[in-house]
Amino acid sequence: QVQLxxxxxxxxxxxxxxxxxxAVNGGSLSPYYWNWIRQPPGRGLVWIGQINQRGxxxxxxxxxxxxxxxxxxxxxxxxxxxxxxxxxxxxxxYCARGPVTPEWYFDLWGRGILVTVSS
Amino acid sequence: xxxxxxxxxxxxxxxxxxTISCSGSSSNIGTNYVYWYQQLPGTAPKLLIYKNNQRPSGxxxxxxxxxxxxxxxxxxxxxxxxxxxxYYCAAWDDSLRGxxxxxxxxxxx
Numbered sequence: 001q002v003q004l005x006x007x008x009x010x011x012x013x014x015x016x017x018x019x020x021x022x023a024v025n026g027g028s029l030s031p032y033y034w035n036w037i038r039q040p041p042g043r044g045l046v047w048i049g050q051i052n053q054r055g056x057x058x059x060x061x062x063x064x065x066x067x068x069x070x071x072x073x074x075x076x077x078x079x080x081x082x083x084x085x086x087x088x089x090x091x092x093x094y095c096a097r098g099p100v101t102p103e104w105y106f107d108l109w110g111r112g113i114l115v116t117v118s119s
Numbered sequence: 120x121x122x123x124x125x126x127x128x129x130x131x132x133x134x135x136x137x138t139i140s141c142s143g144s145s146s147n148i149g150t151n152y153v154y155w156y157q158q159l160p161g162t163a164p165k166l167l168i169y170k171n172n173q174r175p176s177g178x179x180x181x182x183x184x185x186x187x188x189x190x191x192x193x194x195x196x197x198x199x200x201x202x203x204x205x206y207y208c209a210a211w212d213d214s215l216r217g218x219x220x221x222x223x224x225x226x227x228x
Contacts, residue, residue: 035217045156045164045207047217060216094163104211105154107175109163 002027004095004110008080012117018082022095022110029073033098035106036069036080038091046091048080050098085117122147123208123220130226136196139223141208143189147218151211153191155184158205158222167206168193195225203227 008020020036036048049059051069059067068081078095092114096106124142131137141153155168166175168184171191183194191210195202208220 044222045209045219047219050217058215061214062216103152103170104217105152105166105169105209106156106164107166107169109165112163 002097002108004097004108006093006095006110006113008093008113008115010113010115012085012115013119014086014117015084016117018080018085018089018093018115018117020080020093020095020113020115022078022080024076024078024097027076029071029076029078031100033100033102034069034071034078035096035098036078037094037096037106038089039094039112040088040091048082048093050104051078052102053100087117089115090117091115122212122218123210125206125208125220125223127221128224128226130228131195131198132228133198133200135198136194137198137225139193139195139206139208139225141191141193141220143191143210143218145189146214147189147210147212148186148191149189150213153184153186154209155182155193156207156209156219157202158207160204164207198227200227 003025005023031053035050066083070079092112094112095110097108152170156164157167158164171186172184185192205222
């Protein structure tokens with residue numbers, strides 16, 4: 001059974017860089033599309049971005065200038081970097097698997113990791 | 120403020136049929152598939168409906184998805200207490216980004 005394990009720093013100061021990793025246990029990154037999604041406390045879901053099988057990336061325009069999503073297929077690791085964080089970036093961050101075709105849905109989610117930005 | 124508009128809350132009694140609406144535009148729901156997710160308290164979302172009306176394996180047929188024009192809806196029949204959750208619609212927008220609705224909190228009375 002494929003499971004997604006997430007880790008990363010849970011507390012950041014403003015202006016620091018958020019770095020999260022998602023490991024695909026019991027499965028492979030290929031040939032799926034992979035996504036990061038976040039959820040501010042008590043609020044709805046926000047799509048951050050996606051990486052495809054060829055390493056191509058698509059980001060939410062509202063975060064585009066600060067976001068980098070990468071994948072290490074040899075280690076089955078997915079990563080998210082978000083620079084210059086502010087309190088508005090406080091959220092639970094999820095990695096999520098998309099299908100093998102370029103369709104935008106998520107059939108497997110990590111448990112999420114709460115990242116708090118506070119001085 | 121979400122581009123996909125959902126009612127913030129909905130409710131029903133056990134056994135009842137409830138519907139949750141999702142309103143969008145020609146650039147998202149009007150031209151792309153709609154997806155629905157269920158988020159139980161304290162857990163990650165779960166895919167409930169994909170490609171407008173398809174259920175993933177394991178999702179009961181009590182859950183149904185519909186799409187017409189620039190709107191979509193999720194129907195839950197035979198409501199159960201375990202259906203109490205937040206429900207989100209989602210669709211790709213032709214502005215090159217994915218969008219979620221604001222979510223609907225379903226209460227089973």
